[in-house]
Amino acid sequence: MEAILIDDEPLALRRLASLLSHYPADVQVVAQAANGAEGLALVRAMRPDVIFLDIEMPLLNGFELLAQLEEMPSVIFTTAYDHYAVQAFEQRSIDYLLKPIEPARLAKTIARLRQAHQEKTAGFNINDLGQFLQNLKPTETLRSLSVKSGDKILLIALSDISYFESQERYVFVRTVQGVQHLTNYTIAALEEKLPDQFVRISRSCIVNTAHINNLQRYFGGKFLVTLTDRPASCLETGTAYGSNLKRLMEL
Known part of the structure; x- marks a missing residue:
C-alpha cells in the first residue's frame, strides 16, 4: 500500500517513517x-492507499483536509486525543495511533490495514464524515496553550492571552504583553475548546473577556472592543456576534 504521512511535527514524521520501514x-x-494544505495537495495528486494523518496542524487541520477530499483513502489518525475520542474512532472503525507511537500498537494497525486492503475496503465512508466529526468534538476545555517558538514549545496560560485572530489560513494568539x-488551531476548534x-x-476573532477595558458602539450594530493588554488592542465585532457579546457583558 502506498502511504502519505501528514504531520507538522518533524520528529513525529521521522519516527513514523522509521517504524513503517519495518513493514516493506x-x-x-x-x-x-x-x-494540512500540503497534505491535501499530495493526496489529490498521488491518490495513495492510506494516509497517516495528524489532527491539529496549521493551515488546514486533519478534519478539514478530509472534508475536502473527493476520494477517500484508508485513514489512520496520529493523535493525542483523550479516551472519549478514542472510543469514537473505534466506533467508526477507523484506526488511530496515540503519540508517541509504540511499535506494538503500530503492528496492530498494519494488520488492520492489510485486512482492509485484501477486502478492498478503505474503512471510511465519506458520507459519514459529518456524523464522524460530530462524535470527535473535544470533550475537555483547554487549560493552557502550547505554541512553537524556534526549537522550543512554550506553554501560555489562558489568563495571559488577550485574543485570537485568524488571518487567511493562519490563526495567531496575542498575549497581554x-x-x-x-x-x-482553527478559530472553530478554539471556540469549542x-x-x-x-x-x-x-468570524476571525475570539477575545478574552477578562481583558476587555471598554466597548464603544460602532456602525451597523457593531462594537469596538478595547482591551487592557499592553498594545491597548482595539477589535471590531461582527454584526452576527454583537448580541452574544452584549449578553455576556450584561449591557
Whole structure:
C-alpha cells in the first residue's frame, strides 16, 4: 500500500517513517507533508492507499483536509486525543495511533490495514464524515496553550492571552504583553475548546473577556472592543456576534 504521512511535527514524521520501514511488504511511504494544505495537495495528486494523518496542524487541520477530499483513502489518525475520542474512532472503525507511537500498537494497525486492503475496503465512508466529526468534538476545555517558538514549545496560560485572530489560513494568539504566536488551531476548534470567558466576537476573532477595558458602539450594530493588554488592542465585532457579546457583558 502506498502511504502519505501528514504531520507538522518533524520528529513525529521521522519516527513514523522509521517504524513503517519495518513493514516493506505492506506499506511504502511515497510522500510526507508538513501541514494540512500540503497534505491535501499530495493526496489529490498521488491518490495513495492510506494516509497517516495528524489532527491539529496549521493551515488546514486533519478534519478539514478530509472534508475536502473527493476520494477517500484508508485513514489512520496520529493523535493525542483523550479516551472519549478514542472510543469514537473505534466506533467508526477507523484506526488511530496515540503519540508517541509504540511499535506494538503500530503492528496492530498494519494488520488492520492489510485486512482492509485484501477486502478492498478503505474503512471510511465519506458520507459519514459529518456524523464522524460530530462524535470527535473535544470533550475537555483547554487549560493552557502550547505554541512553537524556534526549537522550543512554550506553554501560555489562558489568563495571559488577550485574543485570537485568524488571518487567511493562519490563526495567531496575542498575549497581554503584545507578543504574537502562530497556533495549530482553527478559530472553530478554539471556540469549542476554550472556557466561557473567551467569546467569539467576529468570524476571525475570539477575545478574552477578562481583558476587555471598554466597548464603544460602532456602525451597523457593531462594537469596538478595547482591551487592557499592553498594545491597548482595539477589535471590531461582527454584526452576527454583537448580541452574544452584549449578553455576556450584561449591557
